[in-house]
Amino acid sequence: MTDAAASVHVRAPGKLNLFFRVGALGSDGYHDVASAYQAVSLFEDLWARPADDFSVEVAGTVDIGRVPLDESNLALRAARLLADETGTRRGVRLTIRKGVPVAGGMGGGSADAAAALVACDALWGTGLSAERLHALAARLGADVPFALAGGTAVGLGRGDELRPAEVSGRYDWVLVTSAAGLSTPDVYRALDAQRDRGDASPPPAVPEVHADVLAALRAADAEALAAAIRNDLQSAAVELRPELADTLASGERLGALAGMVSGSGPTVAFLTRDEEHAVDLAADLRAEGRQALRVHGGPVEGARIVSVQGRGRDEGTRG
Structure with missing residues (x-):
């Protein structure tokens, strides 16, 4: 130690x-x-x-x-x-x-x-x-x-x-957040119920990430990525929170390349062409009364030490 x-x-x-x-x-x-x-x-x-x-x-x-x-x-x-x-x-x-x-x-x-x-x-x-x-x-x-x-x-x-x-470039997103959260277990249970009723696509035998997603990331092609994104939990999240369908429709009407529920929701993420496009889309969504913020993905590190204090002195920053 x-x-x-x-x-x-x-x-x-x-x-x-x-x-x-x-x-x-x-x-x-x-x-x-x-x-x-x-x-x-x-x-x-x-x-x-x-x-x-x-x-x-x-x-x-x-x-x-x-x-x-x-x-x-x-x-x-x-x-x-x-x-x-x-x-x-x-x-x-x-x-x-x-x-x-x-x-x-x-x-x-x-x-x-x-x-x-x-x-x-x-x-x-x-x-x-x-x-x-x-x-x-x-x-x-x-x-x-x-x-x-x-x-x-x-x-x-x-x-x-x-x-x-393998990823090239940066990806600019606009997020529309919600005042109320969603329980991940509840969303999974809703998806299972949809599948049992035949209201959602049946589960894959072995889940895999499609090759076109990885190809779009390698090529830094936001439009190709927009065509490939998918979230099996989205239909369940929308069933539990029907207003998410309106949010998705608004973003796509205002020019997003694609929209999706993030994970189990209820945050909705819209992919844009670049930073300027994200600025414009966020402004348009806010004008409709939605809580929108811009983020980027790609070169973002995981958990990293910012600073360490030891025995009364700052040991600087790392990562």
């Missing part, structure tokens, strides 16, 4: 699922998936400081009313898991500043967990390898390993079996 730090600041990104196929419900109650993840320029900032026990406090630029502060908080679970696995007897006080919509299908909680793993590893000087951190992340949730990795990646299995995707 290395010397422990006095305070660690880590930043981790939110994500979009550019492509998301959902397999059949398994006997264990889970679904295999195939996802093309892309980290985007909305971030969670987390500070870890020494303490005798484990606690978390949350602030942010988004509505944090639904963020739990008890043992169900994913960042707190990550810290406890790391302590248990490494045998440390130290505690931690976590402070989170949220910038990713809560319960919005963009992996904000997963980013918090990834940030907590990285921050506590540095705070306690436990010195885990990237492979061990990834293994712990996978135990916390399917999206947590990607929040560690960032960039753009294909996720298989539960979504945690990652391989980097």
Whole structure:
């Protein structure tokens, strides 16, 4: 183990699922998936400081009313898991500043967990390898390993079996957020019910990310990507929140290349040609009374240490 730090600041990104196929419900109650993840320029900032026990406090630029502060908080679970696995007897006080919509299908909680793993590893000087951190992340949730990795990646299995995707250029998105979140388990249950009724396409035997998605990313071709994006959870999210259909129709009417529900929703993501197009689309959506913000994806890193304070001195920035 290395010397422990006095305070660690880590930043981790939110994500979009550019492509998301959902397999059949398994006997264990889970679904295999195939996802093309892309980290985007909305971030969670987390500070870890020494303490005798484990606690978390949350602030942010988004509505944090639904963020739990008890043992169900994913960042707190990550810290406890790391302590248990490494045998440390130290505690931690976590402070989170949220910038990713809560319960919005963009992996904000997963980013918090990834940030907590990285921050506590540095705070306690436990010195885990990237492979061990990834293994712990996978135990916390399917999206947590990607929040560690960032960039753009294909996720298989539960979504945690990652391989980097070759990407050229930057992708500009406009997000329309919602004041009320959606429960991921509820959305999956709605999709299963739709499939049972024959109201949704049957599940693939083995979920895969289509080759045309990967080809569009390699070519930095936003229009080709727009033609290839897909989210099997979208129909279920729209069934639970019918107003999402109006949001999707508005963005496409106003000139988006394509629109999709992000993950389990209710955030809706619109792909644009470039930054200028995104500026115009966001303004048009706001003029219709929608909460719209611009983000970009592509070269966005995963959970990274911003600064480390140790023994009264700043050890600088990394990542």
